[in-house]
Amino acid sequence: MPAPIYPAESDRGAKLLLQTKSRLEKNSSLLKSRPVFSDCSISEGFNCLEARVGSDSDFIIAEKLVQDFWDQQGWLASPDPARNSPSTETLIAVRDKKKWAEFRLVIPSSDRSAKPEYPSANGRKAKIAIVMDDLGSSYEDALPLAQIPAAIAFSILPFQTYSADILRLAEFYHKQPLLHMPMQPVDYPATNPGKNALLISMTQEQIKASVQSALQSLPGVIGVNNHMGSLFTTRPELMRPVLEQIYQQGLFFLDSRTSKDDISYTLAREMGVKACERGLFLDNLRDEDAIARKLVELCENARNGKSGIAIAHPYPETINVLAEKLVRLSQMGCEVVSIQEFCQ
Numbered sequence: 001m002p003a004p005i006y007p008a009e010s011d012r013g014a015k016l017l018l019q020t021k022s023r024l025e026k027n028s029s030l031l032k033s034r035p036v037f038s039d040c041s042i043s044e045g046f047n048c049l050e051a052r053v054g055s056d057s058d059f060i061i062a063e064k065l066v067q068d069f070w071d072q073q074g075w076l077a078s079p080d081p082a083r084n085s086p087s088t089e090t091l092i093a094v095r096d097k098k099k100w101a102e103f104r105l106v107i108p109s110s111d112r113s114a115k116p117e118y119p120s121a122n123g124r125k126a127k128i129a130i131v132m133d134d135l136g137s138s139y140e141d142a143l144p145l146a147q148i149p150a151a152i153a154f155s156i157l158p159f160q161t162y163s164a165d166i167l168r169l170a171e172f173y174h175k176q177p178l179l180h181m182p183m184q185p186v187d188y189p190a191t192n193p194g195k196n197a198l199l200i201s202m203t204q205e206q207i208k209a210s211v212q213s214a215l216q217s218l219p220g221v222i223g224v225n226n227h228m229g230s231l232f233t234t235r236p237e238l239m240r241p242v243l244e245q246i247y248q249q250g251l252f253f254l255d256s257r258t259s260k261d262d263i264s265y266t267l268a269r270e271m272g273v274k275a276c277e278r279g280l281f282l283d284n285l286r287d288e289d290a291i292a293r294k295l296v297e298l299c300e301n302a303r304n305g306k307s308g309i310a311i312a313h314p315y316p317e318t319i320n321v322l323a324e325k326l327v328r329l330s331q332m333g334c335e336v337v338s339i340q341e342f343c344q
Contacts, residue, residue: 013101016075016093017049020103023069024051024062030293031058040104048102056107056332057296060325063089063105064292067324075100125335126302129153129309129342130282130322131225131254133180136160139169141314146173148319150326153339155180155225155254155311158214159195167218176338178254179214179221181242183229185258193228200232204241211245222340225254225311226264234261240271247273252343254278256311276343279307283318291321299334308334309342 021037028034033054040050053059070077070093080090080102087108093101130150135142136157145152146169154170155178156163170177182197196214198207215221224246226233233239233255243264246253252274255265268275279301282294294310302308312318326336 011047012095013047013093016070016073017047017101017103019073020066020069021049021051024065027065030061030065030289033058035062040102047100048104050104050106052106052108054107056328057300059089059105059107059331060292060296060328061289063091064289064321064325066091066103066105068288125330125333126299127308127337127341128298128302128329128334129337129339131155131178131278131309131311131339132314133225133227133256133311134313135166135180136163138162138314139165141319142166142169144319144323145314146170146175148323148326150322150336151176151338152322152336153178155227156218156221157182157194157227158217163218167220171220176223176340177218177221178339179218179224180227181211181214181224181229182227183232185228185230185232188231191228198229198232198238198242200235200238202238204238207238207241208245211242215245215249215251221251223252223254223343226256226258228258229256229264230259230262233264234259236263236267239264239267243268243271243273247271252276252340254309254339254343274343276309276339277307278311279309280311282310282312282321283315286315286317288317288321291318292325295321295325295329296332299329299332303333309339 024035035051035053038050040048053062067077076094078092078094080092087106089105091103092099131153132145133155135154137160139162153176156166157180167177182193184197184199185191185193196210198210243253253268255262255277257278265275265277280294280298283291298310
């Protein structure tokens with residue numbers, strides 16, 4: 001008979017696993033189904049707990065809950081690549097350079113064969129696109145994003161300290177660059193959209209000149225999306241000259257949809273401008289668990305025929321989730337593609 005998984009209440013690794021199990025049970029409402037817990041073999045002589053979940057979306061959220069909880073408790077969650085697979089994630093709890101416990105997250109293979117993650121007539125994966133807004137003021141924010149091996153688009157604010165440098169970074173790492181055009185929000189001037197912003201007080205000629213100046217500052221961008229603009233994008237007489245400039249340059253327009261009264265996507269389509277619109281924001285809540293859930297929601301939306309376009313921001317929390325979780329989306333039946341595929 002194997003030794004008990006939890007030999008004593010004083011065992012630090014055993015206590016951690018008991019607390020981890022409790023944490024997942026308390027947050028089970030975030031999952032589609034409650035995880036099923038069991039002991040697992042102790043191949044290296046320390047405590048081990050296994051949790052089985054029913055879907056890849058639950059896999060992503062549960063894994064993030066465990067990693068965040070261990071970090072809060074001062075434990076390092078060290079992955080074990082040698083024992084990981086598409087259906088298993090093994091995390092080792094490390095403290096003081098010693099391994100104390102093992103946690104395994106499993107999607108049973110029988111569940112996968114019985115319930116395919118994405119029904120599709122042609123077997124293809126659903127497509128999603130992620131656009132990273134607000135780049136330009138910090139090179140340090142952009143570099144780890146550029147190094148994520150996925151087709152994340154870079155939307156760059158004009159005339160910022162590092163705008164030109166980040167454009168070159170995007171080109172080097174093959175990230176599609178967009179102009180993130182500042183536009184007047186409802187609460188202007190309390191909220192300042194930034195340099196070269198389009199304001200409702202401008203004439204059409206001034207608007208065209210500002211758009212052209214911003215485009216010239218970032219040569220090679222393939223599209224434009226609005227930065228703020230909750231007031232400006234509701235005014236068709238002001239958006240028309242913006243869209244005319246975009247059309248003349250052969251670019252597309254991504255409507256960030258910062259207002260329920262936004263008319264810019266509809267107007268662009270009427271004018272024959274290549275256009276698309278945002279489906280959701282990934283990080284309205286700067287919380288890694290919430291961002292991971294939004295990533296799952298984006299994939300599920302795309303699989304169900306809804307918009308697969310997400311806009312995000314260069315927060316540390318967002319960067320961490322994208323770096324860790326994008327690989328799992330493939331197992332959910334979703335593929336990250338260039339934003340240009342949505343905006344033709």
